[in-house]
Amino acid sequence: MSGEEQINKRNTNYKRWSFRLMVYSVITYASILYLYFKNSTGLHHSELLFNLLAVIFLMALLLQGLGYAFFRLSIKNHEAQDYQLRVLRWGYPLLFALSLLLFYLGFSVF
Numbered sequence: 001m002s003g004e005e006q007i008n009k010r011n012t013n014y015k016r017w018s019f020r021l022m023v024y025s026v027i028t029y030a031s032i033l034y035l036y037f038k039n040s041t042g043l044h045h046s047e048l049l050f051n052l053l054a055v056i057f058l059m060a061l062l063l064q065g066l067g068y069a070f071f072r073l074s075i076k077n078h079e080a081q082d083y084q085l086r087v088l089r090w091g092y093p094l095l096f097a098l099s100l101l102l103f104y105l106g107f108s109v110f
Contacts, residue, residue, distance in 0.1 A: 014074035019084040021067030022091050028060035029098055036105065061099060068092050 032053055039049055071088045079085070 012074070012077050012079060014070045014077065015079050015082075015084050015088065018067045018070035018074060018088055021063050021070065022088060022095065025060050025063040025067060025095060026091075028056060028063060029095070029102065032056050032060065032102060057099075057102060064092070064095050064099065 035049070035053060035056075067088075071085075071092060074085065074088075
């Protein structure tokens, strides 16, 4: 391995950023669920709540998409296998399923 390849391989932190973005999107999805169930006691839902949940949902999708892109880059660059990549390998399919569930809940209830 040449010196330039070694420097490029050492400086890639794609899996760390992917892991961080996945954690941020999990926190964002948890806040969506919290707001949804906290305010679902009434028979009607305000338009403001719907707009707030839609904006937070779009932010979560953006975080999830960026994190998945970084995950793919870390696989492409053959970064070292550790707990972060194992969590990411299982986490992103679960997040995708959660986003589909939240999308269904958001548009079936409102």
